[in-house]
Amino acid sequence: MTRQQRILLWLATPTAKLAATYLAIIMLMSVSFSIILYQVSVRPFDRPAPRSSQFMPLPRDRMVFNSQIQQELEVRFGEARRALMIQLIWVNIGALFVGAGISYALARRSLRPIEEAMEAQTQFISDASHELRTPLTVLQTTNEVALRKSKLSIRDTKNLISHNIAETQKLRDLSNALLELLKDDSRPISLSSVDIQATTSDALQSIVTIAQAKNITVDNEVKRLRIRSNELLLEQLLGILLANAVKYSRPTTTITLVSKKVADKVHLSVIDEGIGIHPSDMPYIFQRFYRADKSRTGGESSGYGLGLSIAEKIARRIHANISVVSTPDEGSTFTLELPE
Ligand code: ADP
Numbered sequence: 001m002t003r004q005q006r007i008l009l010w011l012a013t014p015t016a017k018l019a020a021t022y023l024a025i026i027m028l029m030s031v032s033f034s035i036i037l038y039q040v041s042v043r044p045f046d047r048p049a050p051r052s053s054q055f056m057p058l059p060r061d062r063m064v065f066n067s068q069i070q071q072e073l074e075v076r077f078g079e080a081r082r083a084l085m086i087q088l089i090w091v092n093i094g095a096l097f098v099g100a101g102i103s104y105a106l107a108r109r110s111l112r113p114i115e116e117a118m119e120a121q122t123q124f125i126s127d128a129s130h131e132l133r134t135p136l137t138v139l140q141t142t143n144e145v146a147l148r149k150s151k152l153s154i155r156d157t158k159n160l161i162s163h164n165i166a167e168t169q170k171l172r173d174l175s176n177a178l179l180e181l182l183k184d185d186s187r188p189i190s191l192s193s194v195d196i197q198a199t200t201s202d203a204l205q206s207i208v209t210i211a212q213a214k215n216i217t218v219d220n221e222v223k224r225l226r227i228r229s230n231e232l233l234l235e236q237l238l239g240i241l242l243a244n245a246v247k248y249s250r251p252t253t254t255i256t257l258v259s260k261k262v263a264d265k266v267h268l269s270v271i272d273e274g275i276g277i278h279p280s281d282m283p284y285i286f287q288r289f290y291r292a293d294k295s296r297t298g299g300e301s302s303g304y305g306l307g308l309s310i311a312e313k314i315a316r317r318i319h320a321n322i323s324v325v326s327t328p329d330e331g332s333t334f335t336l337e338l339p340e
Contacts, residue, residue, distance in 0.1 A: 015107045022103035023096075030095040034088040041084055045077040127289040128178055131304050135167045135174070177306040181288065185317050194229045196268055196338070197222050200257055203238035207246050215251045222259040225266050227338050229318050234338075237318070240311040241270045241334045247303065248332070249274035262337075269335040277326040285324070286312045 001009075010016055146152060146160050200222045211218055245255045253273040260267045277285060281292040291305040315322045319339050326332035 015104070015111055018111060019100070019103040019107035022106055023099050026099035026103065027092070027096060030092050030099070034092055038084060038088055042081050045081060124181075124288065128174075131174055131289065132171065135170045139164060139167045174304055174306075177304060177310060180310050181306060181313065185313060189230045189233065189317055191228050191230055191318075193226050194231045194234060195224060195226055196234075196259060196266060197224045199231055199235050200238060200259075200268070203235045203242055204257075206239050207242045210243075211246050211255070214246065214249065216246060216249050217254045219254055219256040222257050222268065225259055225261060227266050227340050229320075229338060233314050233318050234320075237311050237314040237320070237336065238268075238270070240307045240314075241336075244307055245270050245272040245274065245332075245334075248272065253331075264340050266338045266340060267335055268338060269333050271331065271333045273331040276328040276330050276332055277324070278328050282324070282326070286322075 142160065142163055146156070149156075152160070200220060204218060204220060208218070242255070249255060249272045255273075256269075256271040258269050258271065260269075277292060281290075284290045285292070286308045287305075288309045289305040291303065312322060315336065321337040323335050323337070324332060325335075
């Protein structure tokens with residue numbers, strides 16, 4: 001690409017366009033101000049000089065002398081006008097350069113948050129497409145392989161169908177998670193008095209079967225405490241933490257749920273004895289699509305790395321805070337700080 005083409009491309013960028021708009025505004029103000037200043041400054045020069053005869057009759061030689069002075073004054077006024085104009089032109093040339101620098105800096109500053117938001121959106125779309133592609137490829141490949149076989153027994157067909165159903169379920173979970181993340185969270189939510197014991201019991205319903213299947217004991221020690229929250233969102237948030245606790249726990253371990261009143265907050269903790277989180281993964285676990293090392297967390301079946309980002313989003317909506325303490329190979333404690 002030639003230098004000229006690069007400049008033309010740059011001129012078409014939003015930064016250049018916005019900088020040009022800012023510069024146009026600065027120059028419009030500078031030029032208008034200069035015109036007004038010039039007009040105001042030269043107005044007294046343009047007033048006709050009082051004729052000496054207006055005051056008293058003068059002898060002829062004095063009149064000649066006066067007209068010479070007047071001519072001289074007009075020459076000087078002309079020079080002063082020209083000098084003022086040249087100075088104002090220089091001031092405007094200076095304003096053009098300084099204004100260009102300021103406009104560029106302002107344009108970059110104004111566009112940075114928009115650029116960052118767009119980058120995040122592009123990243124989100126690319127990550128989401130990547131995640132969607134995996135189950136779709138698996139579905140396509142297994143179906144193609146089955147189709148190529150000359151004969152399919154009833155057992156093979158049933159296996160294929162249940163595999164397809166499992167992959168479709170994954171796709172549904174993923175699209176639900178994506179929709180959840182894209183939900184507008186600026187809408188106000190209704191708050192009411194919520195009994196955290198009842199909400200925890202409701203949330204536990206969603207994981208009892210998988211916990212039983214892994215022989216995991218759930219010890220619910222949550223007390224009857226009332227907080228101002230949104231019941232459905234709190235249940236959804238607890239559901240995510242509980243599902244993770246089960247997912248990352250080894251069989252025959254225990255998941256404990258405890259509550260504690262601390263000042264004007266209620267702390268609700270989900271404690272597991274699972275694989276724990278490595279300190280190097282800790283800063284990223286709430287990021288979208290982040291999954292810790294697959295070999296530790298149970299391979300592809302572990303999820304899409306969206307659960308905790310949804311949990312954090314819900315926590316923000318109900319004015320709660322999530323914190324986590326974890327030791328690898330010992331377990332993790334996720335605590336919700338809920339406002340009373
Ligand atoms: P995923 O679908 O992978 O579970 P999450 O956003 O829910 O996605 O979690 C992000 C990562 O945080 C997980 O991949 C896992 O490594 C880690 N993690 C979350 N909860 C736990 C937990 N209770 N025990 C151990 N690791 C956890």
